[in-house]
Amino acid sequence: MKISVISKPLEKLSAELLVTFAVEDKLLPEEKLADRFLAGRVAKLRQSKDFHGEANQTRLIFATGSTPRILLVGLGKQKVLTLETIREAAAAAGSELKRLPVKHAAFLLPSLPSLSPQTLAQAVTETVLLANYEFPYYKRPGKDRAKLENLELVTAPKDVARVKAGSITGQILAEAIMAVRDLGNHPSNVATPTHLAEHAKRIAKGNKNLKVKILHRPEIKKENMGALLAVSQGSDEEPKFIILEYHGRGDGPRVVLVGKGITFDSGGISLKPGEKMEEMKYDMAGAATVMGVIKAACELGLPLNLVGLIPATENLPSGKASRPGDIVKSRSGKTIEIISTDAEGRLVLSDALDYAKKYKPDLVIDFATLTGAIVVALGDDLIGAFTNRERFVPQLKAAAEATGEPLWPMPLYRGYEEFIKSDFADIRNLGSTTKYGDAINAALFLQNFVDYPWIHLDIAGVAWTTREKPYRPKGATGTGLRLAIEFLKNFRK
Numbered sequence: 001m002k003i004s005v006i007s008k009p010l011e012k013l014s015a016e017l018l019v020t021f022a023v024e025d026k027l028l029p030e031e032k033l034a035d036r037f038l039a040g041r042v043a044k045l046r047q048s049k050d051f052h053g054e055a056n057q058t059r060l061i062f063a064t065g066s067t068p069r070i071l072l073v074g075l076g077k078q079k080v081l082t083l084e085t086i087r088e089a090a091a092a093a094g095s096e097l098k099r100l101p102v103k104h105a106a107f108l109l110p111s112l113p114s115l116s117p118q119t120l121a122q123a124v125t126e127t128v129l130l131a132n133y134e135f136p137y138y139k140r141p142g143k144d145r146a147k148l149e150n151l152e153l154v155t156a157p158k159d160v161a162r163v164k165a166g167s168i169t170g171q172i173l174a175e176a177i178m179a180v181r182d183l184g185n186h187p188s189n190v191a192t193p194t195h196l197a198e199h200a201k202r203i204a205k206g207n208k209n210l211k212v213k214i215l216h217r218p219e220i221k222k223e224n225m226g227a228l229l230a231v232s233q234g235s236d237e238e239p240k241f242i243i244l245e246y247h248g249r250g251d252g253p254r255v256v257l258v259g260k261g262i263t264f265d266s267g268g269i270s271l272k273p274g275e276k277m278e279e280m281k282y283d284m285a286g287a288a289t290v291m292g293v294i295k296a297a298c299e300l301g302l303p304l305n306l307v308g309l310i311p312a313t314e315n316l317p318s319g320k321a322s323r324p325g326d327i328v329k330s331r332s333g334k335t336i337e338i339i340s341t342d343a344e345g346r347l348v349l350s351d352a353l354d355y356a357k358k359y360k361p362d363l364v365i366d367f368a369t370l371t372g373a374i375v376v377a378l379g380d381d382l383i384g385a386f387t388n389r390e391r392f393v394p395q396l397k398a399a400a401e402a403t404g405e406p407l408w409p410m411p412l413y414r415g416y417e418e419f420i421k422s423d424f425a426d427i428r429n430l431g432s433t434t435k436y437g438d439a440i441n442a443a444l445f446l447q448n449f450v451d452y453p454w455i456h457l458d459i460a461g462v463a464w465t466t467r468e469k470p471y472r473p474k475g476a477t478g479t480g481l482r483l484a485i486e487f488l489k490n491f492r493k
Helices: 029-037 041-047 083-099 117-131 157-185 193-204 217-222 226-232 277-300 345-359 372-378 392-403 414-420 438-447 481-489
Strands: 002-006 017-022 058-062 069-074 104-108 150-154 210-215 240-247 254-259 261-265 305-315 327-329 335-337 363-368 383-387 407-409 454-458
Touching: 002 157, 017 029, 017 083, 029 041, 029 069, 029 104, 041 058, 041 069, 058 083, 069 083, 083 104, 083 117, 117 150, 117 157, 157 193, 157 277, 157 481, 193 210, 193 240, 193 261, 193 277, 193 305, 217 226, 226 305, 226 327, 226 345, 240 277, 254 277, 254 345, 261 277, 261 345, 277 305, 277 363, 277 481, 305 345, 345 363, 345 438, 372 383, 372 438, 383 392, 383 438, 392 407, 392 481, 414 438, 438 454
Parallel strands: 002 150, 017 069, 017 104, 104 150, 254 305, 254 363, 261 305, 363 454, 383 407
Antiparallel strands: 058 069, 210 240, 240 305, 327 335, 383 454
């Protein structure tokens, strides 16, 4: 999609549709402009109470001239307006754009004292792109219909430079998220560990600040990653250990990002129920998120150094598969009793978290669709956030507030550590109290393999959605990427 920033009188626009935002409790200057352009028709809608400016309320007006349609979109009361309010309103506009035969649309950015033009432009750009996301790869072409190809942001002359900067950032983030969504939506017969490795190579291609290295089974074995190899045993697909390195600034912070890359999770011998098993193609959402974050960080030129570590494999049952009761040695040397082969994510992460020590990181963040328990606890909107450094919690909350990707701090409760002790090995991969607290037990398991500042983000509830959400269609969501970028922008050693 072509995105441009312009400063023109409304009568000189050539878009097929102009989006104008409105609030409930007053007339914004831009709404007054639209009212003059439409010879008082907006004011009449207000007077007749056909349009109030309520949050996400839309009203389409047909006009004459070069811009034949005006779409009014409500923001609600200005005193409670947030950046997420803007995103949801822009998503409402995006939904209308998908329905209408419009290829060229313009958004008249509102003047809001609480939000800078740059921030506003970023939010509108990323949201419109994300709201228009589609995944057409495996469908036969249907009827040709108009799709949005040209997006213009209309602003005051003094704000053009800042709006351009915000729009560029929004486009970079949206395109990274759409790549994450594509990876999660591809079926597992396509999105194999090899497919993830090839995607990592494409990200790094032609970028001197980004390097990629792929460890295959012999190298994985040489690294003594016994936990990753144990999970991969049941599959004919070869495992991969993907390493991405972004060098943004030599003396900048070094952050390692670890992503769970289970490209299909059947549960292994501890087989999952058949219902909804087809969704387990997205169990590599953590891996996709890590690659998306590094792609966006590189394109934004963030002044820090990032390493992405992705243990990628399938988890399938076969005569070669690991069994409940097996004991394996992880890269750290700790032995793990496999209680359930369906608790495989924490196994592959244990080796990756130990490998992260090689980089002497200032921080490690892992992203994983790790537990169903976090979905029970927090539902499908909240990320479960665990950390061994409480100082990160306010920074995480601030990033969540700014991006509209909410999280909830979860405890690394030491009283539950006894539940992951094994009678036969150093540790067990499933707590002895399996009916409750498994999100905490899983985080405590992972903590055994870290000796550095660490954040664990359980994205099992948010990485996939079965219900339409604003700018998040059904399927893989890419949630967590914008949160991570916002956090990293402000991270200091």
